Amino acid sequence: MMDALSVVSQLRDLASEPQNREVIVRDQGCLPGLVLFLDHQNPDVLFATLQTLRYLAEMPPNIPIMKNELGMMVSLENLMERNSLSDDITSLAQEVYNILCKPVFRTPVQERKKKAQFFLNSTNKKAKSVTLHIQGLDTTDQRGLCEEALLKVKGVISFTFQMASKRCTVRIRSDLPTESLASAIAATQVLSAQQVVKNEEGEEVLIPLNTSGVQVQQNTALPAYLPEEEESPEKEVDRAISRTTTKGDSSGSWLNTAASFLTKTFYW
Template sequence: MDALSVVTHLKDLSSDPLNRTSIVKDKSCLAGLILFLSHQEIRVVECALKTIAYLCENPCHHEIMRNELGMMVSLDNIRNRHDIADEIRQVARNIHSSLKPPVNVYTPESNLRKTKHQFFISSSIKRAKTITLHIHGLDNVERKNILEEALLRVKGVISFTFQIAMKRCTIRVKSDLTTESLASVIAETRVLQAQQVIKNESGNEIYVPLPKTDLPVEKNSCLPDYLPEEESPQKDVEKAITCPGLKESSGGSWINTAANFLTKTFYW
């Protein structure tokens, strides 16, 4: 099975509104579609765009798709490409426009309400922050497990997700935990090194080297308990979870097939 076959079947599935929510909620399918947007073969790019356009028809999907790492940047790149047809670029423009967050309109009444409620809002309400790291050496599941174990032991880490194909790790931490501290913990693995991913003034992603800090990092004394294997809700991470509303005869099986292909191809 090649990339064009997978993205073509995903497009056919997404043409049915009953399948769209399952595709959007499947991280492998959504992230795979984003990677297809930068594929060398124009037919793959066009097919991925049409698939994403179908998924965008439901406004409830917009926030998930907008926040998926690389989505808006990839659409922006296609809009500015001159080696593809204007029709394809126009599709990318339409999707980019529909996914942009709504602009908040402030009226005197809304400003008054904000002033009234400000008494109850503490300046410490923002107690967490999100950090995106590029991890050198994160190229297989074994290294992912090493990084996972290291992060689980750091006090102040709330949650984290991986994108092995892009060697990315997105970490949500308490506001007092520094990025340099995370880099030091990752460096202690001796097989992984971290750089912070940020956007410059032009909106392009850049990697920022992180110096190793000598300050001690507070760690958890023990890891959290996990469910036994037979009670675990996810026994096989290689398989995509299909929502009950999906058509079992064709849709569900093909989403599983596509997700498995993307997982194995991009180490998701």
């Protein structure tokens, strides 16, 4: 049975090997999951998460991706300001924060490669991730209401919560309007949602979502977990880590399992 500490510890061990770092950062489940771990109550989980991020930040191309991950810098700042944590945790959070704040200079060749890769992948994605700020998400009861509302929306693949910042990251089919999520959440009559996006300066802003007149297609039968495998665009990434890592195929299969855990079972 996987738990938060075992998952992040294994991920830290993988990140300690340089050939795995780019794959971990570009996986659509691992980096958002590490951001959520920065809000965990267990100091051991916090420290292992920061160690993992420190390893990943040793590869310069990873730095802008990590810095722009929703919630990353805010969560690190929160850890740096928490007086209840040990010096080891706050110091490591400060170190990771400083590394991510340093400017990274790319060569023209690197820029061209990045743009070409982004264009190729974006045409093949069947799913997208949406981050919502949910007003009223204060207790586990309210989170339960939100879970029930999202599970009823046809096209929702998976979702994870970051209770401290009242946020929910939802993976949905690419053809599902974000307004459908907001409409389903508003139907609880105690919650409301806005979309979290980054502006041109890289700052997070909240975008209001229109919920009036939005029709929401509902699931008629709900499985225990919504299947993500058919929609997952990370299959090639998972196989890539199996080919490059010195640990062999076991590392690739473990990363797949960990990513699934990160995107489906964050409920603490």
